[in-house]
Amino acid sequence: MLYPVILSGGAGTRLWPISRESHPKPFIQLPDGQTLLHKTYRRAVNLPNVGEVITVTNRDYYFRTKDEYQATQARLASTYLLEPVGRNTAPALAMAALYVGERFGPEAVLLALPADHLIANPDAFGQAVAAATQLAQQGCLVTFGVQPTAAETGYGYIQVGDPQPPGYAVRRFIEKPDAASAAAFLDSGGFYWNAGMFCFQAQSLLHAMERACPHLLQAARQCWALTTQSGTPGSGMVELHAASFSQLPDISIDYAVMEQAHNVAVVPCDLGWSDIGSWSALSQLVEPDEHGNRHIGHAVALDSYNTFIQSERHLVAAVGVRDLFVVNTDDAVLVVHRDKVQDVRQVVQHLKQHGHEAYRLHRTVVRPWGTYTVLEEGPRFKIKRIEVRPGAALSLQMHHHRSEHWVVVSGVAQVINGEQHILVRTNESTYIPAGHKHRLINPGKVDLVLIEVQCGDYLGEDDIVRFDDDYGRADPPRS
Known part of the structure; x- marks a missing residue:
């Protein structure tokens, strides 16, 4: 059996402002309406002989991942x-190998798939996975080499060595090269892009880690032992032991293992692959007009050339410009020259350094129970639109510094307000004083929509004490 391991996370830097820390690249919606995570999962489950899909992701992304x-x-x-925190691909795959090896046996084959890559040719992907699985069963650590189509300096490269049917031995890995080296690699024909996908038996990876990064493996084993003691393995949701996992080094599987191992093979393939690593890559998913302009959403381009515009809600008009990327969301606008799209991550770093929430959150924030959208805010007030899915409930909670007024727009709300348990129907309202325990529940079969007006000295999202929660977010009791 084959066990795909989907690696899903990221900080949402190069595709800002669509991608944010709380809404990273795997969750962004492509022009066809599907997310990258959706497509990755579909590719995995459509492979033959798949026993189970393992997803390694942040605790905060669990419910959204299940929904996808x-x-x-x-x-x-x-x-x-x-x-509990992101620690790159080496710790993630170490934990996956420990889980799969323990549950399905040391010879079980893992297929590591980043959740944020796009593959246009599923048949070629299936053939490449079959070849990689064959090599993995021989004890190889297998990577996938994508046929390069340009002298790309943003990807790592793999130089092939001697034939090792149905692939090749890896001669060496090359990190992101300069332009001259990338052009030489393209001309030589013996180099491939490193796709960041891998295939190996659980025991092969763990043995390689024992040689290449024993301290990492020892720490991973300790974390797994503490995790299994909690009784979560086998339940479908395994919360890795927070304190010990946080001590693992932040390092990729390439640096930690693949570049040091001697039993590494590569399967060359032409998959129609892209890591959608920048706005340039995303724009290629849209057909251009006769002037090279590409649009998603509401846009007008006059006397403009090679311009990309994405706007979720507002009309964006461009006149007399060229080689620009313009991305408009409810709370941010990005304007960047085509030659500088890789520098968008610097905007995110700047926002983070200055404490601006736009690096982390959209105006509409997804929660396990639904969404909320900040409509307006100012000194001592904030107005939200809250949407609760049928049967879902917010946590039983309390705020120290703010009161809340709720007006139901559609649906019926079941409200716990202190000692009161009441139903609030469409066009009715209720008031939650500061310091009151309260809870909002949607008992109906349609979405509950309400407007919340917060008033108080402090309106931050961290002014919340959770006493009970359906999604495992309740605060621990004080001793």
Whole structure:
């Protein structure tokens, strides 16, 4: 059996402002309406002989990830290894190998798939996975080499060595080269892009880690032992032991293992692959007009050339410009020259350094129970639109510094307000004083929509004490 391991996370830097820390690249919606995570999961479950899909992701992304998978309507066992913090691909794959090896045996084959890559040729992907699986069963650590189509300086490269049917031995890995080296690699024909996808037996990876990074593996084993003591493995949702996992080094599987191992093979393939690593790559998913302009959403381009515009809600008009990327969201606008799209991450760094929430959150924020959108805010007030899914409930909570007024726009709200349990119907309202325990529940079969007006000295999202929560976010009791 084959066990795909989907690696899902990221900080949302190069595709800002669509991608944010709380809404990273795997969750962004492509022009066809699907997310990268949705597409990755579909590719995984459509492979033959798949026993179970393992997803390694942050604890905060668990419920949204489940929603994405359920939307595919695929019926296959899934296990989620939930990280308390991001620690890159080497720790993530170490934990996945420990889980798979313990549950399915040391010879079980893992297929590591980043959740934010696009593959246009699923048949070629299936053939490449079959070849990689064959090599993995021989004890190789297998990577996938994508046929380069340009002298790209933003990707790592793999130089092939002697034939090792159905692939090749890896001669060496090359990190992101300069332009002259990339052009030489393209001309030589013996170099491939490193796609960041891997295939190996659980025991092969763990043995390689024992040689290349024993301290990392020892720490991973300790974390797994503490995790299994909690009784979560086998339940479908495995929360990795927070304190010990946080001590693992932040390092990629390439640096930690692949570049040091001697039993590494590569399967060359032409998959129609892209890591959608910049606005340039994303824009290529849209057909251009006769002037090279590409649009998503509401846009007008006059006397403009090679310009990309994406606007979720507002009309954006460009006149007399060229080689620009303009991305408009509800709370941010990005304008960047085509030659500088890789520098968008510097905007995110700047926002983070200055404490601006736009690096982390959209104006509409997804929660396990639904969404909220900040409509307006100012000194001592904030107005939100809250949407609660049928049967869902917010936590039983309390705020120290703010009161809340709720007006139901549609649906019926079941409200706990102190000692009161009441129903609030459309066009009715209720008031939650500061310091009151309260809870909002949607008992109906349609979405509950309400307007919340907050008033108080402090309106930050961290002014919340959770006493009970359906999604495991309740605060621990004080001793």
